Amino acid sequence: MIGAHAGDVAELYALGALDEVQRRRVDAHLRTCAQCRTLVGAAERDVAFVASMEPRHDPPPQLEAKIDAALAARAPWPLPLAIAAAIVIGLMPAAYLWSVNRALHATVLAQTAAMQRLAAGPHRHADFQPMQPSPPAEVMYGSDGSWYLIVVHDARKALAVAWMHDGERTTLGYAAPNGSVAMLYLPKSHRMDRLALMDGDRIVAQATLSWGKSSPARPAVRSG
Amino acid sequence: MGFAAHERWAFGEAYRRNAALLYSAAYNVLGNADEANDCVADAFARLWRSPHPYSADRGNLRSFLVVCVRNEALSRRRRQTRRSRAEERLAGLTPPEAQTPQLADPIERDRVRRALFALSEDQRAAIELAYYEGKTHTEIAAELHEPLGTIKSRIKLGLRKLASVLESLRPQEAGPQ
Numbered sequence: 001m002i003g004a005h006a007g008d009v010a011e012l013y014a015l016g017a018l019d020e021v022q023r024r025r026v027d028a029h030l031r032t033c034a035q036c037r038t039l040v041g042a043a044e045r046d047v048a049f050v051a052s053m054e055p056r057h058d059p060p061p062q063l064e065a066k067i068d069a070a071l072a073a074r075a076p077w078p079l080p081l082a083i084a085a086a087i088v089i090g091l092m093p094a095a096y097l098w099s100v101n102r103a104l105h106a107t108v109l110a111q112t113a114a115m116q117r118l119a120a121g122p123h124r125h126a127d128f129q130p131m132q133p134s135p136p137a138e139v140m141y142g143s144d145g146s147w148y149l150i151v152v153h154d155a156r157k158a159l160a161v162a163w164m165h166d167g168e169r170t171t172l173g174y175a176a177p178n179g180s181v182a183m184l185y186l187p188k189s190h191r192m193d194r195l196a197l198m199d200g201d202r203i204v205a206q207a208t209l210s211w212g213k214s215s216p217a218r219p220a221v222r223s224g
Numbered sequence: 225m226g227f228a229a230h231e232r233w234a235f236g237e238a239y240r241r242n243a244a245l246l247y248s249a250a251y252n253v254l255g256n257a258d259e260a261n262d263c264v265a266d267a268f269a270r271l272w273r274s275p276h277p278y279s280a281d282r283g284n285l286r287s288f289l290v291v292c293v294r295n296e297a298l299s300r301r302r303r304q305t306r307r308s309r310a311e312e313r314l315a316g317l318t319p320p321e322a323q324t325p326q327l328a329d330p331i332e333r334d335r336v337r338r339a340l341f342a343l344s345e346d347q348r349a350a351i352e353l354a355y356y357e358g359k360t361h362t363e364i365a366a367e368l369h370e371p372l373g374t375i376k377s378r379i380k381l382g383l384r385k386l387a388s389v390l391e392s393l394r395p396q397e398a399g400p401q
């Protein structure tokens with residue numbers, strides 16, 4: 001094999017006179033070079049012709065069944081498809097872990113932000129009043145309306161939190177259980193007067209938030 | 225084309241159409257029915273596992289299959305020879321010359337032998353060692369004490385001439401196409 005092409009070893013290849021390493025090298029080259037495939041094909045025609053002039057022997061009948069059995073094994077996937085499948089299979093767990101990680105990261109950030117708000121200064125508080133059987137819940141919120149933390153105790157499932165205003169209902173998010181407590185931290189820039197806990201379309205509890213000076217503010221939560 | 229598209233039915237059909245030629249190609253190298261049987265099946269299994277073993281610009285499918293089966297047979301024979309030599313060395317015996325299988329039907333075989341005598345002596349020696357004894361070109365160069373390039377050239381010209389002479393001796397019913 002001179003240079004990149006296989007033309008000068010076409011006859012050796014067809015006769016089986018190359019060693020295994022050289023043969024594999026030619027095989028690899030033939031996959032990409034139509035010119036050399038033609039040259040090797042011509043040499044193969046000569047070798048096959050010589051072989052066809054040799055004595056004939058009848059194959060045993062069981063050989064066909066043996067070949068059928070070999071062909072029953074799954075055919076290889078075409079290379080591009082195999083690469084695509086490998087990428088998809090490789091990426092799926094990574095994508096899943098990334099999405100789980102992102103959700104956990106967002107939860108941790110929200111809880112950290114809520115804890116910082118609670119520790120930073122006095123805040124207001126209101127309990128949710130049950131309208132239907134529902135777990136006890138409360139809302140803590142900043143005096144300037146810049147944040148809200150909704151906490152549902154003994155939570156069994158996620159409940160939506162909605163802002164009730166002007167006869168309308170705007171869903172703000174979901175308090176999803178983590179252990180026996182569900183929390184939702186809402187950084188907002190405006191004051192909300194009434195919040196509702198929703199189980200599907202049903203309002204199960206409502207909280208009325210007070211903004212007047214008469215409303216008692218709770219002191220900041222101190223650690224230690 | 226079904227075979228180039230790697231369709232299972234086409235592989236089965238390719239075997240059925242060429243069964244006797246392929247089996248004979250293996251048998252004439254190995255000289256043993258069981259070995260020839262395994263050899264043809266292994267050659268097809270290997271092709272089936274390869275993603276793109278054949279394309280139409282390679283030429284005749286039958287020729288391609290014959291060469292694949294012959295090469296599988298030659299590889300088996302080389303492995304057998306190596307194994308035998310190792311066993312003989314272990315047994316402390318002097319290794320005999322590599323054995324060429326005893327093949328039946330010398331009259332038919334004579335047709336190729338006769339054609340070989342139309343080649344020059346140098347070409348004939350190189351082709352016989354490659355075709356009948358299954359030696360690699362480096363082994364042939366060492367055995368004939370000639371450079372690799374010379375052996376390549378003798379095999380190239382010798383193979384073309386052998387096919388041409390056989391074509392002129394070809395009986396009406398035979399042929400690879």
